[in-house]
Amino acid sequence: MKIVAADIIVSSPDRNFVTLKITTDEGITGLGDATLNGRELSVASYLRDHVAPLLMGRDPHRIEDTWQFLYRSAYWRRGPVTMAAIAAVDVALWDIKAKAAGMPLYQLLGGASRTGIMAYGHASGRDIPELFDSIRRHLDEGFRSIRVQTSVPGINAVYGVAAQPSATGQRYDYEPAQRTPLPVEEDWDTRAYLRHLPSVFEAVRNEFGPELPLLHDGHHRMTPIQAAKLGKALEPYDLFWLEDCTPAENQEALRLVRQHTTTPLAIGEVFNTVWDYQTLIREQLIDYVRSAVTHTGGITAMRKLLDFAAQYQIKSGIHGPTDISPVGMAAALHLDLAIHNFGIQEYMKHTPLANEVFRQSFTFTDGYLHPGDQPGLGVELDEEVAARFPYEPAYLPFNRLKDGTVHDW
Numbered sequence: 001m002k003i004v005a006a007d008i009i010v011s012s013p014d015r016n017f018v019t020l021k022i023t024t025d026e027g028i029t030g031l032g033d034a035t036l037n038g039r040e041l042s043v044a045s046y047l048r049d050h051v052a053p054l055l056m057g058r059d060p061h062r063i064e065d066t067w068q069f070l071y072r073s074a075y076w077r078r079g080p081v082t083m084a085a086i087a088a089v090d091v092a093l094w095d096i097k098a099k100a101a102g103m104p105l106y107q108l109l110g111g112a113s114r115t116g117i118m119a120y121g122h123a124s125g126r127d128i129p130e131l132f133d134s135i136r137r138h139l140d141e142g143f144r145s146i147r148v149q150t151s152v153p154g155i156n157a158v159y160g161v162a163a164q165p166s167a168t169g170q171r172y173d174y175e176p177a178q179r180t181p182l183p184v185e186e187d188w189d190t191r192a193y194l195r196h197l198p199s200v201f202e203a204v205r206n207e208f209g210p211e212l213p214l215l216h217d218g219h220h221r222m223t224p225i226q227a228a229k230l231g232k233a234l235e236p237y238d239l240f241w242l243e244d245c246t247p248a249e250n251q252e253a254l255r256l257v258r259q260h261t262t263t264p265l266a267i268g269e270v271f272n273t274v275w276d277y278q279t280l281i282r283e284q285l286i287d288y289v290r291s292a293v294t295h296t297g298g299i300t301a302m303r304k305l306l307d308f309a310a311q312y313q314i315k316s317g318i319h320g321p322t323d324i325s326p327v328g329m330a331a332a333l334h335l336d337l338a339i340h341n342f343g344i345q346e347y348m349k350h351t352p353l354a355n356e357v358f359r360q361s362f363t364f365t366d367g368y369l370h371p372g373d374q375p376g377l378g379v380e381l382d383e384e385v386a387a388r389f390p391y392e393p394a395y396l397p398f399n400r401l402k403d404g405t406v407h408d409w
Protein backbone atom coordinates (compact mmCIF):
# COMPACT_ATOMS: atom_id res chain seq x y z
CA MET A 1 0.00 0.00 0.00
CA LYS A 2 1.17 3.55 -0.76
CA ILE A 3 0.14 7.02 0.35
CA VAL A 4 -1.19 8.98 -2.63
CA ALA A 5 -2.70 12.09 -1.01
CA ALA A 6 -2.53 14.08 2.21
CA ASP A 7 -5.18 16.80 2.50
CA ILE A 8 -5.55 19.36 5.25
CA ILE A 9 -9.12 20.36 6.06
CA VAL A 10 -9.64 23.47 8.18
CA SER A 11 -13.22 23.91 9.30
CA SER A 12 -14.97 25.99 11.93
CA PRO A 13 -18.27 24.44 13.04
CA ASP A 14 -18.63 26.63 16.19
CA ARG A 15 -14.83 26.49 16.68
CA ASN A 16 -11.79 25.83 14.49
CA PHE A 17 -10.56 22.31 13.78
CA VAL A 18 -7.64 21.17 11.62
CA THR A 19 -7.91 17.65 10.21
CA LEU A 20 -5.42 15.67 8.15
CA LYS A 21 -6.81 13.11 5.70
CA ILE A 22 -4.35 10.60 4.27
CA THR A 23 -5.46 8.58 1.22
CA THR A 24 -3.84 5.38 -0.02
CA ASP A 25 -3.69 3.80 -3.48
CA GLU A 26 -6.05 1.11 -2.18
CA GLY A 27 -8.68 3.74 -1.41
CA ILE A 28 -8.36 3.46 2.38
CA THR A 29 -8.31 6.84 4.12
CA GLY A 30 -7.17 7.79 7.61
CA LEU A 31 -7.90 10.87 9.73
CA GLY A 32 -5.70 12.74 12.20
CA ASP A 33 -6.49 15.75 14.40
CA ALA A 34 -4.02 18.68 14.14
CA THR A 35 -5.99 21.31 16.06
CA LEU A 36 -3.91 23.74 18.15
CA ASN A 37 -6.34 26.19 19.70
CA GLY A 38 -5.63 29.79 18.67
CA ARG A 39 -2.66 28.80 16.45
CA GLU A 40 -4.47 26.47 14.03
CA LEU A 41 -3.09 27.75 10.73
CA SER A 42 0.53 27.24 11.77
CA VAL A 43 -0.06 23.48 12.04
CA ALA A 44 -2.09 23.48 8.81
CA SER A 45 0.86 25.13 7.03
CA TYR A 46 3.42 22.82 8.67
CA LEU A 47 1.45 19.85 7.35
CA ARG A 48 0.56 21.24 3.94
CA ASP A 49 3.87 22.92 3.10
CA HIS A 50 6.41 20.67 4.81
CA VAL A 51 4.98 17.25 5.68
CA ALA A 52 2.43 16.28 2.99
CA PRO A 53 5.07 16.21 0.18
CA LEU A 54 7.23 13.85 2.27
CA LEU A 55 4.40 11.36 2.70
CA MET A 56 3.74 10.71 -1.00
CA GLY A 57 4.60 7.13 -1.98
CA ARG A 58 5.38 5.99 1.58
CA ASP A 59 4.03 2.73 2.95
CA PRO A 60 1.32 3.75 5.48
CA HIS A 61 1.95 0.60 7.52
CA ARG A 62 5.41 1.83 8.56
CA ILE A 63 4.14 3.99 11.42
CA GLU A 64 7.20 3.93 13.72
CA ASP A 65 9.54 4.62 10.80
CA THR A 66 7.40 7.53 9.57
CA TRP A 67 7.25 8.98 13.09
CA GLN A 68 11.03 8.82 13.53
CA PHE A 69 11.58 10.19 10.01
CA LEU A 70 9.33 13.21 10.55
CA TYR A 71 10.74 13.90 14.02
CA ARG A 72 14.44 13.51 13.21
CA SER A 73 14.59 14.75 9.63
CA ALA A 74 13.15 18.15 10.59
CA TYR A 75 16.26 18.66 12.77
CA TRP A 76 14.21 21.25 14.79
CA ARG A 77 12.60 19.12 17.44
CA ARG A 78 9.59 19.25 19.75
CA GLY A 79 7.20 22.16 20.26
CA PRO A 80 3.40 22.16 19.94
CA VAL A 81 3.26 22.89 16.19
CA THR A 82 5.70 20.15 15.18
CA MET A 83 4.28 17.60 17.61
CA ALA A 84 0.65 18.30 16.62
CA ALA A 85 1.59 17.83 12.96
CA ILE A 86 3.40 14.54 13.70
CA ALA A 87 0.45 13.45 15.87
CA ALA A 88 -1.98 14.01 13.01
CA VAL A 89 0.11 11.84 10.65
CA ASP A 90 0.56 9.15 13.31
CA VAL A 91 -3.14 8.91 14.16
CA ALA A 92 -4.16 8.90 10.48
CA LEU A 93 -1.73 6.01 9.84
CA TRP A 94 -3.12 4.03 12.80
CA ASP A 95 -6.62 4.67 11.42
CA ILE A 96 -5.52 3.27 8.04
CA LYS A 97 -3.78 0.25 9.58
CA ALA A 98 -6.83 -0.63 11.67
CA LYS A 99 -9.21 -0.18 8.72
CA ALA A 100 -6.95 -2.41 6.60
CA ALA A 101 -7.05 -5.02 9.38
CA GLY A 102 -10.83 -4.67 9.63
CA MET A 103 -10.55 -4.00 13.38
CA PRO A 104 -11.26 -1.17 15.78
CA LEU A 105 -7.94 0.51 16.55
CA TYR A 106 -7.84 -0.58 20.21
CA GLN A 107 -7.49 -4.19 19.04
CA LEU A 108 -4.16 -3.33 17.41
CA LEU A 109 -2.98 -1.71 20.65
CA GLY A 110 -3.39 -4.96 22.56
CA GLY A 111 -7.16 -5.19 22.89
CA ALA A 112 -9.50 -3.92 25.59
CA SER A 113 -8.15 -3.82 29.15
CA ARG A 114 -11.54 -2.67 30.52
CA THR A 115 -15.17 -2.53 29.52
CA GLY A 116 -15.53 1.26 29.60
CA ILE A 117 -13.60 4.48 30.04
CA MET A 118 -14.48 6.54 33.12
CA ALA A 119 -14.98 10.14 32.01
CA TYR A 120 -15.22 13.40 33.90
CA GLY A 121 -17.34 16.38 32.90
CA HIS A 122 -16.97 20.12 33.55
CA ALA A 123 -19.40 21.58 36.11
CA SER A 124 -19.14 25.26 36.97
CA GLY A 125 -21.08 28.17 38.41
CA ARG A 126 -20.79 31.84 39.19
CA ASP A 127 -22.00 31.06 42.73
CA ILE A 128 -22.79 28.00 44.83
CA PRO A 129 -26.46 27.54 43.74
CA GLU A 130 -25.47 27.78 40.06
CA LEU A 131 -22.59 25.35 40.66
CA PHE A 132 -24.88 22.83 42.40
CA ASP A 133 -27.34 23.04 39.48
CA SER A 134 -24.51 22.43 37.04
CA ILE A 135 -23.28 19.40 39.03
CA ARG A 136 -26.83 17.99 39.14
CA ARG A 137 -27.18 18.51 35.40
CA HIS A 138 -23.94 16.64 34.77
CA LEU A 139 -25.06 13.79 37.03
CA ASP A 140 -28.35 13.64 35.09
CA GLU A 141 -26.39 13.47 31.82
CA GLY A 142 -24.61 10.40 33.18
CA PHE A 143 -21.31 11.82 34.46
CA ARG A 144 -19.99 10.03 37.55
CA SER A 145 -16.88 12.20 38.06
CA ILE A 146 -17.03 15.98 38.03
CA ARG A 147 -14.56 18.84 37.60
CA VAL A 148 -15.55 21.85 39.71
CA GLN A 149 -14.70 25.46 38.71
CA THR A 150 -16.27 28.62 40.19
CA SER A 151 -16.09 32.36 40.05
CA VAL A 152 -14.03 34.07 42.75
CA PRO A 153 -15.40 37.14 44.57
CA GLY A 154 -13.61 40.24 43.28
CA ILE A 155 -12.55 38.68 39.94
CA ASN A 156 -14.66 39.50 36.87
CA ALA A 157 -13.94 36.57 34.54
CA VAL A 158 -12.40 33.26 35.60
CA TYR A 159 -11.30 30.37 33.38
CA GLY A 160 -13.77 27.49 33.23
CA VAL A 161 -17.01 29.14 34.37
CA ALA A 162 -19.47 28.33 31.57
CA ALA A 163 -22.28 30.74 32.50
CA GLN A 164 -20.13 33.87 32.60
CA PRO A 165 -20.67 36.26 29.68
CA SER A 166 -17.95 36.12 27.02
CA ALA A 167 -16.50 39.03 25.05
CA THR A 168 -19.08 38.42 22.32
CA GLY A 169 -21.91 38.70 24.85
CA GLN A 170 -22.71 34.97 24.69
CA ARG A 171 -22.15 32.37 27.40
CA TYR A 172 -18.57 31.16 27.74
CA ASP A 173 -19.66 27.52 27.50
CA TYR A 174 -17.97 25.28 25.01
CA GLU A 175 -14.91 27.23 24.07
CA PRO A 176 -12.76 29.85 25.78
CA ALA A 177 -11.17 30.94 22.45
CA GLN A 178 -13.09 34.00 21.29
CA ARG A 179 -13.71 35.16 17.73
CA THR A 180 -12.34 38.62 18.48
CA PRO A 181 -9.54 40.53 16.67
CA LEU A 182 -7.41 40.58 19.84
CA PRO A 183 -7.15 38.16 22.79
CA VAL A 184 -9.68 39.02 25.48
CA GLU A 185 -8.23 40.23 28.78
CA GLU A 186 -9.36 38.48 31.98
CA ASP A 187 -8.35 39.34 35.53
CA TRP A 188 -6.71 37.30 38.24
CA ASP A 189 -5.91 37.44 41.97
CA THR A 190 -4.31 34.30 43.42
CA ARG A 191 -4.83 35.29 47.08
CA ALA A 192 -8.57 35.79 46.54
CA TYR A 193 -8.74 32.41 44.77
CA LEU A 194 -6.83 30.61 47.55
CA ARG A 195 -9.15 32.12 50.19
CA HIS A 196 -12.31 31.18 48.29
CA LEU A 197 -11.78 27.73 46.76
CA PRO A 198 -11.65 25.51 49.89
CA SER A 199 -15.08 26.81 50.99
CA VAL A 200 -16.50 25.83 47.59
CA PHE A 201 -15.23 22.26 47.92
CA GLU A 202 -16.53 22.09 51.48
CA ALA A 203 -20.01 23.11 50.24
CA VAL A 204 -19.88 20.60 47.36
CA ARG A 205 -18.84 17.73 49.64
CA ASN A 206 -21.58 18.61 52.15
CA GLU A 207 -24.18 18.61 49.39
CA PHE A 208 -23.06 15.65 47.27
CA GLY A 209 -21.39 13.38 49.85
CA PRO A 210 -17.99 11.69 50.05
CA GLU A 211 -18.27 9.26 47.11
CA LEU A 212 -18.37 11.52 44.04
CA PRO A 213 -14.90 11.93 42.46
CA LEU A 214 -14.19 15.70 42.27
CA LEU A 215 -11.46 17.37 40.21
CA HIS A 216 -10.18 20.93 39.91
CA ASP A 217 -8.01 22.79 37.37
CA GLY A 218 -5.65 25.51 38.66
CA HIS A 219 -4.76 26.40 35.03
CA HIS A 220 -1.07 27.14 35.71
CA ARG A 221 -1.68 30.20 37.93
CA MET A 222 0.07 29.42 41.20
CA THR A 223 3.66 29.52 42.39
CA PRO A 224 4.90 26.27 43.98
CA ILE A 225 4.32 27.51 47.53
CA GLN A 226 0.82 28.75 46.68
CA ALA A 227 0.04 25.40 45.05
CA ALA A 228 1.34 23.58 48.13
CA LYS A 229 -0.94 25.71 50.32
CA LEU A 230 -3.98 24.99 48.13
CA GLY A 231 -3.25 21.25 47.96
CA LYS A 232 -3.07 21.14 51.76
CA ALA A 233 -6.25 23.18 52.20
CA LEU A 234 -8.15 20.85 49.84
CA GLU A 235 -7.04 17.60 51.53
CA PRO A 236 -10.22 17.27 53.67
CA TYR A 237 -12.31 17.23 50.48
CA ASP A 238 -10.51 14.27 48.95
CA LEU A 239 -9.97 15.48 45.38
CA PHE A 240 -9.41 12.98 42.55
CA TRP A 241 -6.83 15.50 41.34
CA LEU A 242 -5.63 19.08 41.42
CA GLU A 243 -4.60 19.90 37.85
CA ASP A 244 -1.96 22.28 36.49
CA CYS A 245 -1.29 23.86 39.85
CA THR A 246 1.89 25.56 38.52
CA PRO A 247 3.08 26.35 34.97
CA ALA A 248 5.40 23.30 35.35
CA GLU A 249 7.91 24.12 32.63
CA ASN A 250 10.21 23.95 35.63
CA GLN A 251 9.64 20.32 36.56
CA GLU A 252 11.72 20.60 39.76
CA ALA A 253 9.17 23.09 41.14
CA LEU A 254 6.77 20.24 41.73
CA ARG A 255 9.08 18.78 44.40
CA LEU A 256 8.04 21.54 46.75
CA VAL A 257 4.33 21.03 46.09
CA ARG A 258 4.68 17.28 46.55
CA GLN A 259 6.52 17.63 49.88
CA HIS A 260 3.58 19.52 51.35
CA THR A 261 0.43 17.80 50.16
CA THR A 262 -1.17 14.41 49.51
CA THR A 263 -3.74 15.90 47.12
CA PRO A 264 -3.10 13.99 43.86
CA LEU A 265 -1.54 16.10 41.09
CA ALA A 266 -2.19 16.06 37.34
CA ILE A 267 -0.10 17.97 34.80
CA GLY A 268 0.78 18.11 31.13
CA GLU A 269 -1.93 19.40 28.78
CA VAL A 270 0.52 21.96 27.34
CA PHE A 271 3.41 19.48 27.16
CA ASN A 272 4.27 17.75 23.91
CA THR A 273 6.96 15.11 24.48
CA VAL A 274 8.06 12.55 27.05
CA TRP A 275 11.02 14.81 27.87
CA ASP A 276 8.66 17.35 29.43
CA TYR A 277 7.85 14.67 32.02
CA GLN A 278 11.25 13.12 32.72
CA THR A 279 11.77 14.53 36.20
CA LEU A 280 8.06 14.54 37.03
CA ILE A 281 7.75 10.82 36.33
CA ARG A 282 11.12 9.58 37.57
CA GLU A 283 10.71 11.39 40.91
CA GLN A 284 6.98 10.55 41.14
CA LEU A 285 6.04 14.22 41.45
CA ILE A 286 2.68 13.76 39.71
CA ASP A 287 -0.10 11.15 39.71
CA TYR A 288 -1.68 11.72 36.28
CA VAL A 289 -0.32 12.51 32.81
CA ARG A 290 -2.55 15.11 31.12
CA SER A 291 -1.12 15.17 27.59
CA ALA A 292 -3.42 15.16 24.57
CA VAL A 293 -2.81 12.53 21.88
CA THR A 294 -3.30 15.46 19.45
CA HIS A 295 -0.46 17.56 20.90
CA THR A 296 2.02 14.89 21.97
CA GLY A 297 3.00 13.13 18.78
CA GLY A 298 0.02 10.80 18.47
CA ILE A 299 -0.66 7.27 19.66
CA THR A 300 2.90 6.04 19.07
CA ALA A 301 4.46 8.67 21.36
CA MET A 302 1.67 8.62 23.95
CA ARG A 303 1.95 4.86 24.31
CA LYS A 304 5.65 5.18 25.14
CA LEU A 305 5.02 8.05 27.56
CA LEU A 306 2.27 6.15 29.38
CA ASP A 307 4.34 2.96 29.55
CA PHE A 308 7.15 4.99 31.16
CA ALA A 309 4.62 6.47 33.63
CA ALA A 310 3.24 3.00 34.42
CA GLN A 311 6.56 1.94 35.92
CA TYR A 312 5.95 4.55 38.64
CA GLN A 313 2.22 3.83 39.14
CA ILE A 314 1.39 7.11 37.39
CA LYS A 315 -1.83 6.95 35.38
CA SER A 316 -3.38 8.54 32.33
CA GLY A 317 -5.73 11.53 32.39
CA ILE A 318 -5.81 12.35 28.69
CA HIS A 319 -6.75 15.91 27.72
CA GLY A 320 -10.20 16.06 26.11
CA PRO A 321 -11.70 19.56 25.94
CA THR A 322 -13.63 20.67 22.84
CA ASP A 323 -10.46 21.94 21.16
CA ILE A 324 -9.50 18.27 20.72
CA SER A 325 -11.61 17.32 17.67
CA PRO A 326 -13.75 14.16 17.64
CA VAL A 327 -10.86 12.57 15.69
CA GLY A 328 -8.38 13.35 18.51
CA MET A 329 -10.96 12.25 21.05
CA ALA A 330 -11.47 8.89 19.32
CA ALA A 331 -7.70 8.33 19.26
CA ALA A 332 -7.61 8.97 23.01
CA LEU A 333 -10.46 6.53 23.64
CA HIS A 334 -8.81 3.65 21.76
CA LEU A 335 -5.63 4.21 23.78
CA ASP A 336 -7.58 4.54 27.06
CA LEU A 337 -9.27 1.23 26.46
CA ALA A 338 -6.05 -0.63 25.70
CA ILE A 339 -3.48 0.61 28.25
CA HIS A 340 -3.19 -0.88 31.72
CA ASN A 341 -2.49 2.35 33.64
CA PHE A 342 -5.69 4.16 32.65
CA GLY A 343 -6.80 6.79 35.16
CA ILE A 344 -9.64 8.91 33.82
CA GLN A 345 -10.62 10.64 30.54
CA GLU A 346 -11.71 14.26 30.22
CA TYR A 347 -14.89 14.57 28.18
CA MET A 348 -16.50 17.82 27.03
CA LYS A 349 -19.26 17.28 24.53
CA HIS A 350 -18.85 18.90 21.11
CA THR A 351 -21.61 21.09 19.72
CA PRO A 352 -24.28 19.56 17.42
CA LEU A 353 -22.70 21.44 14.50
CA ALA A 354 -19.26 19.90 15.16
CA ASN A 355 -20.94 16.50 15.35
CA GLU A 356 -22.43 17.06 11.89
CA VAL A 357 -18.94 17.57 10.46
CA PHE A 358 -17.41 14.66 12.38
CA ARG A 359 -19.64 11.57 12.56
CA GLN A 360 -18.50 9.51 15.51
CA SER A 361 -19.16 6.01 16.71
CA PHE A 362 -18.12 6.49 20.34
CA THR A 363 -20.74 6.17 23.07
CA PHE A 364 -21.20 7.59 26.57
CA THR A 365 -23.30 5.51 28.96
CA ASP A 366 -23.63 5.84 32.72
CA GLY A 367 -20.31 7.65 33.16
CA TYR A 368 -18.32 5.48 30.76
CA LEU A 369 -17.12 6.17 27.22
CA HIS A 370 -16.43 3.48 24.61
CA PRO A 371 -14.82 4.05 21.18
CA GLY A 372 -17.14 1.57 19.43
CA ASP A 373 -16.21 -1.35 17.21
CA GLN A 374 -16.05 0.10 13.72
CA PRO A 375 -12.79 -0.62 11.89
CA GLY A 376 -10.23 2.16 12.49
CA LEU A 377 -10.90 5.17 14.71
CA GLY A 378 -14.64 5.13 14.04
CA VAL A 379 -14.87 8.78 12.92
CA GLU A 380 -15.92 10.02 9.49
CA LEU A 381 -15.41 13.54 8.21
CA ASP A 382 -18.23 15.02 6.13
CA GLU A 383 -16.17 17.28 3.87
CA GLU A 384 -19.21 18.93 2.30
CA VAL A 385 -20.55 20.04 5.66
CA ALA A 386 -17.01 21.00 6.77
CA ALA A 387 -16.66 23.29 3.72
CA ARG A 388 -19.69 25.29 4.86
CA PHE A 389 -17.74 26.57 7.88
CA PRO A 390 -14.51 28.31 6.83
CA TYR A 391 -11.78 29.19 9.34
CA GLU A 392 -12.50 32.12 11.63
CA PRO A 393 -9.64 33.72 13.57
CA ALA A 394 -10.00 33.16 17.33
CA TYR A 395 -7.75 33.75 20.32
CA LEU A 396 -7.58 32.27 23.78
CA PRO A 397 -7.89 34.92 26.53
CA PHE A 398 -5.00 36.13 28.68
CA ASN A 399 -4.77 37.37 32.28
CA ARG A 400 -3.62 40.57 33.92
CA LEU A 401 -3.19 41.12 37.64
CA LYS A 402 -4.70 44.20 39.34
CA ASP A 403 -1.52 46.23 38.73
CA GLY A 404 -1.55 45.38 35.01
CA THR A 405 1.09 42.61 35.03
CA VAL A 406 0.46 39.84 32.48
CA HIS A 407 -0.17 36.54 34.29
CA ASP A 408 -0.55 32.89 33.23
CA TRP A 409 -4.07 32.24 31.93
Ligand SMILES: O=C(O)[C@@H](O)[C@@H](O)[C@H](O)[C@H](O)CO
Residues within 6 Å of the ligand: 037, 176, 217, 219, 269, 319, 320, 321, 322, 323, 346, 396
Ligand atom coordinates in the same frame (compact mmCIF):
# COMPACT_ATOMS: atom_id res chain seq x y z
O1 LIG B 1 -8.42 21.08 31.39
C1 LIG B 1 -8.76 21.51 30.32
O2 LIG B 1 -9.35 20.87 29.50
C2 LIG B 1 -8.43 22.95 29.99
O3 LIG B 1 -7.37 23.41 30.67
C3 LIG B 1 -8.57 23.27 28.56
O4 LIG B 1 -9.92 23.54 28.36
C4 LIG B 1 -7.73 24.44 28.02
O5 LIG B 1 -8.12 25.63 28.60
C5 LIG B 1 -7.93 24.48 26.52
O6 LIG B 1 -7.48 23.29 25.98
C6 LIG B 1 -7.23 25.66 25.87
O7 LIG B 1 -7.40 25.58 24.52
